[in-house]
Amino acid sequence: MFDAIVVGGGPVGLFLACELKLAGIDPVVLERLPGANQADKAHGLTGQVVRLLDHRGLFERTGGTGAPVPVPEFFFGAITLPLHVLGADNSMYAHRVVQRDIERAFGERAAELGVDVRRGYDVRAFSQAEDHVEVVASDEAGAETTFSARFVVGCDGAHSVVRKQSGIGFHGITDGRVVDRSMLIGAHEGLRPAPDGRVAIDGFGEIEANFHRTERGVLTISFSDSEHAFLHTIEWEDHPAGNFPGPGKPMTIEEMEDSVERVLGVRVPLVPPPAGSPALLRRLCGRNTRLAEHYRDRRVFIAGDAAHVHAAAGGPGLNLALQDAANLAWKLAAEVHGWAPKGLLDTYETERRAIGQRVFMQTQSQTALMAPGADVTALRQLFTELLTRKENVQQIADLMAGADVRYDMGEEHPAAPTGWFVPILDVLTEDGRAHRLAELLHDARPLLLDLTGGTELADAVAPWADRVARVSAKAEEAPAGALLIRPDGYVAWAGTDQHALRSALNRWFGSAG
Numbered sequence: 001m002f003d004a005i006v007v008g009g010g011p012v013g014l015f016l017a018c019e020l021k022l023a024g025i026d027p028v029v030l031e032r033l034p035g036a037n038q039a040d041k042a043h044g045l046t047g048q049v050v051r052l053l054d055h056r057g058l059f060e061r062t063g064g065t066g067a068p069v070p071v072p073e074f075f076f077g078a079i080t081l082p083l084h085v086l087g088a089d090n091s092m093y094a095h096r097v098v099q100r101d102i103e104r105a106f107g108e109r110a111a112e113l114g115v116d117v118r119r120g121y122d123v124r125a126f127s128q129a130e131d132h133v134e135v136v137a138s139d140e141a142g143a144e145t146t147f148s149a150r151f152v153v154g155c156d157g158a159h160s161v162v163r164k165q166s167g168i169g170f171h172g173i174t175d176g177r178v179v180d181r182s183m184l185i186g187a188h189e190g191l192r193p194a195p196d197g198r199v200a201i202d203g204f205g206e207i208e209a210n211f212h213r214t215e216r217g218v219l220t221i222s223f224s225d226s227e228h229a230f231l232h233t234i235e236w237e238d239h240p241a242g243n244f245p246g247p248g249k250p251m252t253i254e255e256m257e258d259s260v261e262r263v264l265g266v267r268v269p270l271v272p273p274p275a276g277s278p279a280l281l282r283r284l285c286g287r288n289t290r291l292a293e294h295y296r297d298r299r300v301f302i303a304g305d306a307a308h309v310h311a312a313a314g315g316p317g318l319n320l321a322l323q324d325a326a327n328l329a330w331k332l333a334a335e336v337h338g339w340a341p342k343g344l345l346d347t348y349e350t351e352r353r354a355i356g357q358r359v360f361m362q363t364q365s366q367t368a369l370m371a372p373g374a375d376v377t378a379l380r381q382l383f384t385e386l387l388t389r390k391e392n393v394q395q396i397a398d399l400m401a402g403a404d405v406r407y408d409m410g411e412e413h414p415a416a417p418t419g420w421f422v423p424i425l426d427v428l429t430e431d432g433r434a435h436r437l438a439e440l441l442h443d444a445r446p447l448l449l450d451l452t453g454g455t456e457l458a459d460a461v462a463p464w465a466d467r468v469a470r471v472s473a474k475a476e477e478a479p480a481g482a483l484l485i486r487p488d489g490y491v492a493w494a495g496t497d498q499h500a501l502r503s504a505l506n507r508w509f510g511s512a513g
Helices: 011-022 048-055 083-089 099-113 161-166 253-264 317-337 346-370 374-386 390-401 437-441 456-464 498-509
Strands: 002-007 027-031 074-076 079-081 116-119 122-128 133-138 144-154 170-186 191-193 199-201 205-207 212-214 217-225 228-236 281-292 300-302 426-429 434-436 447-450 469-474 482-485 491-494
Touching (some): 002 011, 002 133, 002 317, 011 317, 048 317, 048 437, 074 390, 079 374, 122 161, 144 317, 170 346, 217 253, 228 253, 253 281, 317 346, 346 374, 346 390, 426 437, 434 437, 437 447, 447 456, 456 469, 456 498, 491 498
Parallel strands (some): 002 027, 144 300, 447 469
Antiparallel strands (some): 074 079, 122 133, 133 144, 170 281, 191 199, 212 217, 217 228, 426 434, 426 469, 447 482
């Protein structure tokens, strides 16, 4: 019997499996596809998840350099967000990496950790018993195999078999008017980067590269290199300039040219990417925004797109999904190891579903701001004026990054960041070595960062030494004398009081061994 079965071997399933393995339990990943998915999907990571990857040493493995740095500018509803005004309070990170490269890096890490990944297994059904779950999956030849595990986690996407068979409701809205088109093209003279980072279009002029809204739709353009450009258009079917082909018809370059012409009012000839380059011609008709009624059914859990789907504006999908995985993994492991305090597994839904609701809200808001119409244009003008105030920029940046999330940690130090994602700190450990705090979190263990210089907290945490690491260090401008950091990167306790520390250890990491 496995400790856990992860259904789905995409980025969320692979990351979850790695987290479980780091926590000392043995998962198996069942993935329907026979090989890694090469489809062109996400084109980057945004928000707190960039720092989470840094906590695991995966930021550089996915193409990052050094430590993540906040971006000076971003977009909300196709309106420029001037993040540079926030200075050190800027919480918005962006990491340009395509999803297939994320999956490759996560797959390599899973192999290094010895995760059992089985491809070509299509999960058909499961049944729950009091102490385990049995999952039936068919291989590529059609032969069925039954797998048993203490827990099952569905990371199997928006059409999740795990969610559906659990009977978990998936409520929300479908906007059938919206049509998204995406295309990877070869760069050419009619469409080229301008010196100031904008995009020059023959016959039209220069536009913002990331988002350009007109009364007819939205066009985004990005250049990954001198050979490729990525185009994305959004149109609304009920607009007079519609004329959309049926959703069952294949996407063509000519259709993309037509869409760009409707949005901009000029014809831009497009060319396919160079031979051997990844190709993408994708049309999505309609847009779903849905949130699962529950994230848990007894021994079965869901995460990622299985639990929530929404518009891609601002790239919140993997930010939300990978943090789901980090939140759930250590709690499942605690249950398997036998030290989980009562109700710990229930906090997965309590904490993560509330954040799903926040993303539900903000992606709908962004979609509304991009829609056609003079009334929306007026709203955008007002919104742009509001963004001249620093406090409003801060609120939107924190919302998009997920940095406005605070979990209920019970007792707290009045001046410390309890319940928030861990602050960025440079520390000097007892051996005289300098570290970024992120480097001390690579093993995904709970950590007591003791900055007091004494031994009192060491004595207090000693009975939990089998599950909580302690590092004694010094740090300038530390927010508290000590920080108790959960594996998912959130501060469970801060301060210097031994009694309060023991209370927090009991609450999150069970009775002393």
